[in-house]
Structures are given as structure tokens and as C-alpha cells.
Amino acid sequence: MSSLYEITTEMQELMDWLNDPETDEEAIADTLEGLQFELEKKAEGYCKVIRQFEADAEMFKTEAQRFQQKQAIAENNAKRLKEALKKAMIATGNDKGLNAGLFKLKIAGNGGKRPLKITGIVPDEFVKMMPTNDTDRIRDFLESLDENDSCAWAKLEDRGTHLTIK
Numbered sequence: 681m682s683s684l685y686e687i688t689t690e691m692q693e694l695m696d697w698l699n700d701p702e703t704d705e706e707a708i709a710d711t712l713e714g715l716q717f718e719l720e721k722k723a724e725g726y727c728k729v730i731r732q733f734e735a736d737a738e739m740f741k742t743e744a745q746r747f748q749q750k751q752a753i754a755e756n757n758a759k760r761l762k763e764a765l766k767k768a769m770i771a772t773g774n775d776k777g778l779n780a781g782l783f784k785l786k787i788a789g790n791g792g793k794r795p796l797k798i799t800g801i802v803p804d805e806f807v808k809m810m811p812t813n814d815t816d817r818i819r820d821f822l823e824s825l826d827e828n829d830s831c832a833w834a835k836l837e838d839r840g841t842h843l844t845i846k
Contacts, residue, residue: 684726687719727845 682690694712697703766787769775778785822836 681722682718684719684722687715687722691715691719730845 691712694708694715697708698705765785769778769785769787774785775787818834819836822831822834825831
């Protein structure tokens with residue numbers, strides 16, 4: 681069986697030959713019919729592979745979510761146990777250090793910036809304003825323009841196409 685590229689190329693060449701008055705239309709029609717059958721078979725195979733890839737992608741997505749949940753549980757368990765161990769060390773007066781077989785434990789202060797808690801309305805001089813484009817208003821504005829009008833700072837593009845497999 682030919683590749684999808686070869687089938688497409690042959691069909692395009694045959695369509696071009698149909699415009700030539702010297703060609704045998706019946707022979708081309710028979711060849712086109714054979715190529716159409718080959719294209720349908722090739723497309724069926726492609727669709728089967730596409731469906732398998734889509735199923736695999738969905739399975740991987742589900743597994744990724746499951747592993748993210750497992751990761752979150754493991755991280756929370758580790759955090760909870762560390763906090764319990766820290767509290768026990770403080771309560772027993774071992775906050776300067778503790779030898780625990782293979783491990784040496786020590787309670788240390790956190791570095792970095794001091795935590796900040798906002799307790800009221802912050803003055804404007806301390807607020808960052810991040811301008812964002814109102815894409816819905818821009819789209820409405822562009823759609824309201826006449827065909828002869830243009831906009832130098834934005835344009836609407838084609839939506840494009842996609843393949844639907846049923």
C-alpha cells in the first residue's frame with residue numbers, strides 16, 4: 681500500500697490530467713477510484729492509530745493526576761512528621777541539636793525575606809498595577825469596523841480548521 685503522501689500526490693496529478701483534453705477520462709476515473717479506495721483504507725488505519733494515541737494521552741493524564749495526588753500526600757506526610765519531630769525536640773530541650781543514628785537534627789531559623797501579613801487597605805503608592813488587554817472589547821471593536829476600515833494595532837485572524845473523527 682502506498683503512503684498517504686504518495687496517494688495524495690497521485691490523486692492531485694490525476695486531477696490535473698483531467699483538465700487535459702487528450703487524456704482518457706475513463707482510465708483516469710478508474711485510477712482515481714482505486715486511489716480513493718486506497719486513501720480510505722489508509723485513512724482508516726490513521727484513525728485507528730489516532731484513537732490509540734488519544735486513549736494513551738487520556739490514560740497518561742489520569743495517571744499524572746493520580747501521581748500528583750500521591751506526591752501531595754507524601755509531601756504532606758513528610759511535612760507533618762517533620763513538624764512533629766521539631767515540636768518534640770523543642771519540648772524535650774533538644775532544639776540545639778540531636779544525634780539520631782544516621783541523622784543529625786538541628787532546628788534552624790528560616791532565611792530570606794520576613795513574612796508579611798496585610799491587615800488593612802494598602803495605600804495606592806504601594807500597589808502594583810499590571811495593565812492587561814481586554815481582548816473581548818478589542819474583538820468587539822474590530823468586528824464593528826467596516827470592511828474598508830483597518831486597525832494598526834490589532835487584527836482578527838482566521839479560526840482555522842480541525843479534523844473530526846467519528
